[in-house]
Amino acid sequence: MSTSLGVNRRILLSSLALLPALIGPLRPISVQAQARDPLPSWNEGATKASILDFVARVTTQGGPFFVPVDQRIATFDNDGTLWVEQPMYVQLAFVLDRVKAMAPMHPEWKTKQPFAAVLDGDLKALAASGEKGLVELVAVTHAGMTTAEFEKIVTDWLSTARDHRFKRPHTELVYQPMLELLAYLRANGFKTFIASGGGIEFMRPWTERIYGVPPEQVIGSSIKTRFEMKDGAPTLFRLPDINFIDDKVGKPIGINEHIGRRPIAAFGNSDGDLEMLQWATLGASGARFGLIVHHTDAEREYAYDRQSHFGKLDVALDAAAVNRWTVVDMKKDWKRVFAFE
Amino acid sequence: MSTSLGVNRRILLSSLALLPALIGPLRPISVQAQARDPLPSWNEGATKASILDFVARVTTQGGPFFVPVDQRIATFDNDGTLWVEQPMYVQLAFVLDRVKAMAPMHPEWKTKQPFAAVLDGDLKALAASGEKGLVELVAVTHAGMTTAEFEKIVTDWLSTARDHRFKRPHTELVYQPMLELLAYLRANGFKTFIASGGGIEFMRPWTERIYGVPPEQVIGSSIKTRFEMKDGAPTLFRLPDINFIDDKVGKPIGINEHIGRRPIAAFGNSDGDLEMLQWATLGASGARFGLIVHHTDAEREYAYDRQSHFGKLDVALDAAAVNRWTVVDMKKDWKRVFAFE
Structure with a gap:
């Protein structure tokens, strides 16, 4: 066997030595997922079950809802969905x-x-x-x-910079359950993108380190730039002109521009995410998943929705009921909100 | 060993049965590359050597030019770089x-x-x-x-549609040496992107099948779209307004918008690629690679450069000499141009 593959004894032996490290990847993903709870910061219940159920459907080979890996695209809003957006963005x-x-x-x-x-x-x-x-x-x-x-x-x-209430860097005020969700989707072959109304270049310096989302998978609002050669070095100079607003109808437009195919899952928390959720879940065949984080926990984080100045959740909350999007009740569904708790 | 990992005998045995399939991935990439010629359609010589040398440098762990996988970004022009652009785009x-x-x-x-x-x-x-x-x-x-x-x-x-000269679908008029180059870079951890003056939605339907480049890694010119809910289904309606021209200075701008970091390698064939090549290779530390396909083969393909209506290569050819970009002499450097030869 080894000679026909042109593999010498030394390589074969070192391969065997590496075997334990490989056992994980060798096992089918669904077995991996069962081995331990992939969402430990989520309480048991309908919300968590809806996530697990969706992922099981689209990853079950031969099943009616199977989705090939290259089409497992998930988009996440940032402010209020992955990190705190109160008392201001x-x-x-x-x-x-x-x-x-x-x-x-x-x-x-x-x-x-x-x-x-x-x-x-x-x-x-x-x-x-x-x-x-x-x-x-x-x-x-x-x-x-x-x-x-x-x-x-x-x-x-x-x-x-420190958040005034929590006295911590903003990059620590990210939702632990959502970090687990991002990792869980990626472990199941999803490519995870951010689609935020926030500035694309305000997010890119840290999203890979904090969320595991590389710069090329970040979509956001932007200003125009000008290319210039300066002392032999190329630069992009930032101009005071709006280029693109990645909010509301801008989200599906920005997603189409950057990704070029429709996500099969989208995650948001406000009316600004309505069109992204529609674009990901409606009028398309196969399993689709929409989720809205509802901020119901004034004690551990904040409680706000229909009248909020930042992250107003009104029309999208009604749409969630009609379209069967999962609504996270932060207080009830999240065992913990932040990693530091 | 196996029990401490929670691995049962059956999984261990099936893992061993899969071992031959894993030998490849287990071997360091540099060993893989040596095992067989990764660029069989390229003639031996300085051009091919410059490619192999660059990839060896950036993938040699511990070496002075090592680049982590997530930063191995390569951008390719399309028309005239990956497929034929004569007698017209x-x-x-x-x-x-x-x-x-x-x-x-x-x-x-x-x-x-x-x-x-x-x-x-x-x-x-x-x-x-x-x-x-x-x-x-x-x-x-x-x-x-x-x-x-x-x-x-x-x-x-x-x-x-058929090309008039070659009587073949346009998607067969792609350069075999460039397909090998794309695959070779990906096998060495690169993420390959297209950055073309052509329409982004004209390319996306086929780039994954033909080049192995998924829609989300295609950058191009675009028109504006409007989001509409139509009979309960979300649509993006294409409007007769230019959104972005991904050519010349537009290339680094588009690359920055889509990728958010500078490529370490760029591949083009015309003056429209000059700024992309500058953005990828100049004023930055570490190993960088720029390559220009020079169409010198009127017999197998076309011969054109400084005066051509499509794919004019004039300023960028001079810049290649100054900046030590690799210039492919198609006639001399390519063993074959198309897969069907």
């Missing part, structure tokens, strides 16, 4: 901190809105500046540098 | 055929430019209609239907 906290950090170089901001509102911590005046004010803040904090420089700014900020 | 042949197929429903086209030029086969009048005329032709042939409908139109056309 993390990216907005970044904007406010950046304005403060940049203020010494802009003395005129002291008397100029919306900057003065940020520097004075006057959130009411900030809100009064409306979308125009916000766009202006995003422009000065997100544009005017190269993509490499922006990546460093984000990375540096995340390493020092 | 395949997508232009598609446009002309579509206009003819749609003409019975548009009697007014008989006397209206640029349509009349297409119907009369008058390429001179077509050229006279300029970019405006071309945009009009693209609009009527590429927009006005859903993404799913367009995918079917492309797939149907490709299954019947």
Whole structure:
């Protein structure tokens, strides 16, 4: 046997020595999954069962709902689905901190809105500046540098910024049950993508380390860039012009642009995810899965939905009932919310 | 050993039975590569050696040029780099055929430019209609239907259209040496992407089957889409508005948007690929690889460069010399051009 394969004794022996490490991959995935609970932070019940059931269906070879590996595409919203979005989106906290950090170089901001509102911590005046004010803040904090420089700014900020309530880095305020879900899907052949209204280049510096989602599987909002050769080195310079808003109808559009096929599973938590969930689950044959994280736990995290300023969940919650999307009751379904608990 | 891993005898025995199939993966990749020629359609010489040398460098663990697997990103132009682009881009042949197929429903086209030029086969009048005329032709042939409908139109056309010179489907006019190169890079842990000036949704229906590149790893030019719920089913409707042109400076911009990190290798054949090659290879540390396919074989394929209407290679050829990019001399470096030879 070995000679016909051109394998010498030494390689065969070292192969055998490696066998224990290989036993895992050799076993069919469904056996692996049964061996231990793949979702230990999820309480037993209908929600957890719906996830396990869906994955079992699409991975059962020869079964009526089997889906080939290359078509196992799952898309996840980020804010409120994978990490905390209250009391404000993390990216907005970044904007406010950046304005403060940049203020010494802009003395005129002291008397100029919306900057003065940020520097004075006057959130009411900030809100009064409306979308125009916000766009202006995003422009000065997100544009005017190269993509490499922006990546460093984000990375540096995340390493020092702390959530005010939990006193922890934002990258620790990720939902442990969702991390398990991401890993569980990948272990079952899924390619996991993020499709977020947040900035694509605000997420990419850390999604691989925190979520196991590489930069090329992150979809988000973006500003335009300009290619320039500078002292013999190519750069992409970030411009103060919106390129794409990856929210609401933008989510299926962005998913189509980046992935080019429809996901078979989508995970969100707000009205901004409605169209993504529709795109993944409706009017298509085969098993499809939609899931909405409902924030019901004011004690361990936050409780909000129909009237919330960030992550409003209203139309999508009604749609979930009609379309049989799984709704996670955070308080009831999650054994723990964060890894540090 | 087996009990501590929770592995029962049956699993262990079936694992052993599978061992021959595993010997390949167990051997280090460099050993695999030596076992047989991974690029059999490439003649021996400096060009082939430069490819093998680059891959050996970035995959040699502990070596000075080692690159972790997740950063092994390679981007390929399509027209003229992976398949034939003469005497005209395949997508232009598609446009002309579509206009003819749609003409019975548009009697007014008989006397209206640029349509009349297409119907009369008058390429001179077509050229006279300029970019405006071309945009009009693209609009009527590429927009006005859903993404799913367009995918079917492309797939149907490709299954019947034949190249006039070679009398074969366009998907057979792909360069065998480049297919081997794609497979060789993937076998060495690379993720291979297409970054083409061609339409992203013109390529996605067939790139996985022909090149082994899945839709989510295809970057190209695009038109805008609109999300609509139609009879309870979500659709993306293709609009006659340009969204993105993935050519020249658009290539690094598109690559950054889709991948979010710089490739370490890029492959092109024309001035449209210059900025992609710069983005992949210049001003960055570590081993980088740029390659240009120079069409020098009028007998087996075509010979063209500095003055060509399609796939003009002028500035990029000069840049290749300065930047030490590998230039493929198709006639000399390729043992065969197509698989059917």
